[in-house]
Every structure is written in C-alpha cells, then in structure tokens.
Amino acid sequence: MCMAINTAKFGFIKRDTPREINLDPLQTGGILTPEARQALQEWGDGYSVCDYCGGALDQIKTPPIFDFINKALPEFLGCDQARVTNGAREAKFAVMHAVCKEGDWVVMDGNAHYSSLVAAQRARLNIKLVEKTPAPEYKILPEKYAEAIDAVKRESGRAPALALLTYPDGSYGNIADAKAISKIVHDNGIPFLVNGAYAIGRMPFNAKELGADFVSGSGHKSMASSGPIGVLGVSNQYAPKVLAKSPTNKNKEIEFLGCTARGATIMTMLASFPAVYERTRPERWQKEVEDARWFSGQLESLGLKQLGDKPHDHDLMFFESMPFYDISQKADRYFLYREMKARSIHGIKPGLTKNFKLSTFGVGREKLGIVVDAFKEILQKYST
Numbered sequence: 001m002c003m004a005i006n007t008a009k010f011g012f013i014k015r016d017t018p019r020e021i022n023l024d025p026l027q028t029g030g031i032l033t034p035e036a037r038q039a040l041q042e043w044g045d046g047y048s049v050c051d052y053c054g055g056a057l058d059q060i061k062t063p064p065i066f067d068f069i070n071k072a073l074p075e076f077l078g079c080d081q082a083r084v085t086n087g088a089r090e091a092k093f094a095v096m097h098a099v100c101k102e103g104d105w106v107v108m109d110g111n112a113h114y115s116s117l118v119a120a121q122r123a124r125l126n127i128k129l130v131e132k133t134p135a136p137e138y139k140i141l142p143e144k145y146a147e148a149i150d151a152v153k154r155e156s157g158r159a160p161a162l163a164l165l166t167y168p169d170g171s172y173g174n175i176a177d178a179k180a181i182s183k184i185v186h187d188n189g190i191p192f193l194v195n196g197a198y199a200i201g202r203m204p205f206n207a208k209e210l211g212a213d214f215v216s217g218s219g220h221k222s223m224a225s226s227g228p229i230g231v232l233g234v235s236n237q238y239a240p241k242v243l244a245k246s247p248t249n250k251n252k253e254i255e256f257l258g259c260t261a262r263g264a265t266i267m268t269m270l271a272s273f274p275a276v277y278e279r280t281r282p283e284r285w286q287k288e289v290e291d292a293r294w295f296s297g298q299l300e301s302l303g304l305k306q307l308g309d310k311p312h313d314h315d316l317m318f319f320e321s322m323p324f325y326d327i328s329q330k331a332d333r334y335f336l337y338r339e340m341k342a343r344s345i346h347g348i349k350p351g352l353t354k355n356f357k358l359s360t361f362g363v364g365r366e367k368l369g370i371v372v373d374a375f376k377e378i379l380q381k382y383s384t
Ligand SMILES: Cc1ncc(COP(=O)(O)O)c(C=O)c1O
Pocket: 026, 086, 087, 088, 089, 090, 113, 115, 166, 168, 169, 170, 195, 197, 198, 217, 218, 219, 220, 221, 229, 230
C-alpha cells in the first residue's frame, strides 16, 4: 500500500547559522558575490543554460560559457585546456580514470584530502602516500616523493601512473614546493596532478609555473560559486586522453558523462569571475597572507599554537587550543561553540576545543580583531 508522504517539514527553509563573521575553511572562499547571488535567482531553473545549446556545455555561446571555459579559464589556470566539473573530486577522478588503468599506482602527499583517495579507489588504483614530517609542521618534502616512487617501483615492479600534490593541503594550509616535486615526478616519467582546491580562486596560481600536467579546483570552496562545481585544467599533451569524445555521441566527452555543471552553478561561477580574478592578484593575496599571519600571532599570544608552515603562507590554519580544552574539562565540550555562536561567529565545529581549523580568507583585519577579542573575553570569563 502506498503511504502519503508527510511534506510538512520541507519547502523553503531559512538558514539559521549566524554568519556575521564566517571562519569556516569550507566556506570563506565560496561566499557568493552580489552578482552571483543575482545569477542564482536568474538562472536557477533547471537546465536554464541550455536555451541555446551547442551540443555540449563548453560549446554554449549564449550565455558566454564557451568563452569562459575555452578562453578565460585556461588563461586563469595557466594551462592549455580547461573544463568545469561538479567539484574538485570529479576533476581528480576524471584525470585518474583517463590516464591510469585498473591496478596502477598513484602517489599522493600524506596530507591529501579524502576525496583524492576516494577518487583513486573509484578508479580502482593503488595508493602510496608520501610521508609528511612529524608534528608540528607536517610538511611534504620533495625528496619524499622520490622515496615513494622508488617504493612503488620496488613493490610493484613498475612506476606509478600518476602523482598528486595537495596545494595547499586542507588540514594545515601548508604549501609544498610544487615545482621541485614536479621535477622529481617528471624525471621518473610520471604525469603530475596538482589539487588546488584551496588555491585556485584565492591566490595566484599557474599550472605551467608549478609544472602541473593537470590541476583541479573547487568552485564552491574557492571561486565564490554555488556548489557543486569545480574546474579542471589539462595540458595539450594529455588533453586527447582526458577530453576524449564518445564514439557514439560525437559532441560528448566521456569523462564528464557528456556535460557537468549545467545550470545555476556555472552561472554563479561566471558571475563571480571578475571579482575572483581580481582577488587572486599578488598584492591582494599578500594582504590575505599578512592578515593570516597577524591572526596567528594574536592567537598564539593567547596560548594557542598554530601548527603547519610558519610563518604561514595561506589563510587556512590549524590551531592547537589547550587553554580552551582545559576549560572544556570544567565546563562542557560545546562551550566554545556556544560562546562563538552568541557572538555571531561561525566556523569552529560544535564540540571542538582541543584543536580546530580556521580560515581568515576575505574576513578583513577589523572582523579578525573582533574574533581575537571574542577569544580573549571567553578565556577571561572562564578563568574566574
Ligand atoms: C584539499 C581539498 N581538496 C578537495 C576537496 C574536495 O573539493 P570538492 O568538494 O570541490 O570536490 C576538499 C574538500 O574539503 C579539500 O579540502
């Protein structure tokens, strides 16, 4: 018998997260520009971008998706060709699936995001993680790629089919020497994928300068876009494999199942692109780095400890926060979340007190000062 579905809890739902100040690493670079917010409303109907379809997403001339994907995006990424995907993970999977075969090995940094591992597993690859240095730095050193490649050769009798670097990584915001890693990887005849989910759209980034054959980026994480959307850059050398077309449906690229971000997501990316392009200029990024370093110094003066690269070169930072952990032993583990929420500051996960990640991207010195004061007030309140 068919039961009637109770729909009472669905329909329009207001988001109640206080967002006066947002420090959530997953969100700071994805906050929409006013133009993207407008685009969301304008292009929100299903396949809205397909009014004048040219047979494939990247061929649509009106709106100017063709120009974005085939002209602006390759230039922005510093690579020969580009596509949009449904996320950084889909870009990584497309590369792995196209250039590796089942049972091959992929070498990736020990700070790699879970989505890199899952993408490799979905492509039925074996994974060798490149060792990181111990706490508190957790650095990825180029020579460790050589060691991991040699280990794969020894254990499997063949070279890895792909190497991946997370640039920067999503835990500590560490920026490894991609150029040096690229040289080692290429000297071993291995193609190189740089996952720039936290770089592309935030900071200056150029695939060719880093020595990458492929790059992946995340629109919802770093390009002020409504998710899910990502970007993929590929060199001409590997484009025939990654962008191969279907023998039956000649317009459709196999790795993207024909078309990817075909609606409001791509239109928010286009809408934000002028602002995103501007914010990645070196002088703008330098200000972000200075803000991050200032914030790190302020928190350290309160007894917290920033792990990872120091001085830090990115807005994503990991803090060990023992003073808050000590308070949680007397109060409860949600006290910090509650106190921050009461001040309309979002970003520290509920229940975390011993350590947490934060991002200062786009927050600005004034609001970062408010956050520092909030931490001070909370420490004082519970010390009495
Ligand atoms: C370093 C890194 N890469 C990739 C991803 C996944 O990005 P996407 O959601 O665009 O697939 C994340 C998500 O947190 C990440 O931290």
